Amino acid sequence: MSKKIDITELALRDAHQSLFATRMAIEDMVPICEEIDQAGYWSVECWGGATFDACIRFLNEDPWERLRTFRTLLPNSKLQMLLRGQNLLGYRHYEDDVVDRFVGKAVENGMDVFRTFDALNDVRNVERAIKAVKREGAHAQGTLCYTVSELHTVEGYVQMARDLMDLGCDSLCLKDMAALLQPQPAYDIVKAIKDDLGEDVRIHIHCHATTGVTLVSLMKGIEAGADCVDAAISSMSLGPGHNPTESLVEMLPGTGFHTELDMDRLIKIKDYFAGIRPKYAEFASNIIGVETEIFKSQIPGGMISNMESQLRAQGAADRLKEVLLEVPRVRADAGYPPLVTPSSQIVGTQAVFNVMMGRYKVLTGEFADVMLGYYGSTLGVPNPEVVEIARLQAKKDPITCRPADLLPAEWEKDCEEAGALQGFNGSDEDVLTYAMFPKVAPTFFGTRHEGPKNVGKAPDVLAAEKAATAAGAQPGQPVRTPVRYKVIVNGAPHSVSVQPS
């Protein structure tokens, strides 16, 4: 008796978010949706995370329209999204009514599965969203953000799993955003949750591939009882992305587990994206191949490049090593939060500040908020001395309640402000877009009528631009068009047009 392992395909969301900065245009996804719809996936992740932001900021595309497009083109598939709990798809906590409305509209437009996480693993921050998902009749997946510290134990994850299931979750996800989940912990955590909460508790595993070990972790997680694992079609996999779907299928024969994916369709999907990915080369991550130093530093690759550019901007690129040593101390002082958006940026920036200006001489507003509980609670107790510094600098007191409990009602105001914007289409969806991205939405509403942009470039265009840059020309200047020179011949100036013959 072989157990069927379900697969969630990530190509349409996290794969391009991780591999090329969430830039894939909808028109590059549409042609392959039918194959994806028929390949036999448990779900297709296609929305949420950074895609909403990227749509309105870079692609002039209405993210709600994108969702409706997927709903139409993937009629047989469960659509899945990544939701940042009380942060929805933005970067701050939203008031409960906004959370309810967002979830309602997402379901109405076609979303089926809501993977809901909180960057601090504070269950209070996902409770409202999960209840809304349940009320709407959709699939609520609670998320354990995997991280490593002296305080993080298997029993701790089991406790969090219990708390999430108590909220009524339909399934759990062990989410390894930094590729830190080694095979044995994967086995131990999944096994312990199943042992504690019962075989029927459905467990998904999401791993990135950066460190090169996590396909083994998925195997161990499957052996421990995981029901569904995430993967990305091979031409959209590896590096800072995920493990290849086809490899996942092929690692199982004979093990007592199998997938029911259609390999012929997978190969079509693979070939399709192999043609698309090169168009986005200029947005590609610098990480290629494997990066295992994360295990030592506990600092995800993307976070390091952020800190590097912050240091460079201050002419202090040579101080990266000090910053890398400072990060674990800052994280410990903050009570060992997982390092994931936005906690990774908050901890990283504070580490840069500490090195540049002296330890905790200046706190960022966000770091002060973390120390004072305004993002929620962490597993560890925040360092009281730093909490006191935060209290003095931010001029506000620490809180222990659920942060969103302090938020005033905002929907009426959101409606009013959105309503005043040029290009606002009168829908609640637009109000939600504005509520989450009040700085970006006005521009987007104004240009929306121009239609979605495709920022990908044909490989020959990219190559020509690169060649032009290498040859000393300005980027964007075509190489083969005539160049005009002022040429002095025998003392007389002439305008001469020259091009390669």
Add this chain to the structure above:
Amino acid sequence: MSKKIDITELALRDAHQSLFATRMAIEDMVPICEEIDQAGYWSVECWGGATFDACIRFLNEDPWERLRTFRTLLPNSKLQMLLRGQNLLGYRHYEDDVVDRFVGKAVENGMDVFRTFDALNDVRNVERAIKAVKREGAHAQGTLCYTVSELHTVEGYVQMARDLMDLGCDSLCLKDMAALLQPQPAYDIVKAIKDDLGEDVRIHIHCHATTGVTLVSLMKGIEAGADCVDAAISSMSLGPGHNPTESLVEMLPGTGFHTELDMDRLIKIKDYFAGIRPKYAEFASNIIGVETEIFKSQIPGGMISNMESQLRAQGAADRLKEVLLEVPRVRADAGYPPLVTPSSQIVGTQAVFNVMMGRYKVLTGEFADVMLGYYGSTLGVPNPEVVEIARLQAKKDPITCRPADLLPAEWEKDCEEAGALQGFNGSDEDVLTYAMFPKVAPTFFGTRHEGPKNVGKAPDVLAAEKAATAAGAQPGQPVRTPVRYKVIVNGAPHSVSVQPS
């Protein structure tokens, strides 16, 4: 009690053979040898396979001198080589005396571990080499080439393991040159060999990474009792290469297995090769990422590109699909040989001939030899009808004896012919070089005094060449130097020198 897993590092041999056509120059290896020597590897593979050929054909480098260099620079390491049994490092069977002399000289120049394989898994073809290695007091490793067919069974591999151990092997290697070894078969084969031959039989596993599943296979092999696995430092890994050494280290914590590699040194080695690899970009394999179609076609990626170029050369690139369908039939007719050098080329070329000229209308000389037993015996019985065609075309009878039994003594003749060559240095090593590569050695002996060449190129040189090509200039023509034009101004011709300002 955790079991220590030994690691063989492949960076100095199979990694660059697989990733960039065996082109790495010795001067790009020398600076990192000390770190490699101290990192804690069980052995360092650094010689044999295609390196001997590449040294004299492309790098104007004496392979024997390369071996002595490694011996000097890696005083604490076991040096390991890949030996093609009776084929030594060439492409035909050599007479036993030549085999003995080659092994003797390899040991004398510093070789410790001889991984010896036969492309058909015919144990008679490795017997002489293994006995020579034992006589010289070095480590003899017998090799099972892993392949998949209706005839290949776990019991068959166990039988071959028994035969190899009966020859006096110090260890066994399960060699997966095509990345076809899935996790469960890896487990089953290693377990069955240990069960049958005893826990003390030392088993190594060598996997390529092409299909993306084989790190899991290594994990399963380790669980089944494998003692040593091969890996390549991450900056020299993946694609058609091997699994990353660091990932292998990091997948083990908590599993009951561990390596004793020094991660700080691994990172230095990784960083070093990260700087070297881009120099060889123009030799890089086209395979990037993961390629799982091999599982379906059973045809290794390198073999497909060979057949593609053969077809292109005959203006029949559109017939690749037919050829891909023909390969399994040809392989079955030949008795299901593993597809590895040289059997992969022989089967592939015959498949092309069959499609182009009609099935078995024309046999290549090599394919006829395979059918008639001149390469040894295969697991399956060759198709008698095709054997008969081979007999008629090649005008010779099938044999069942060990092919090398038919070879006349050749050493005296080799000495004589080599001795007549300009630049011959009088050593037995030179005679062996000539014996294995009679067409390439004469040129090499003549140019050897010019010293080793480095065919790698600094990344900026490569980029400039690429840019020049993209801009329509001739490859190799520098881009930023002045270009002279004949310019007609107002009807009068002028010679004008132009360069980007």
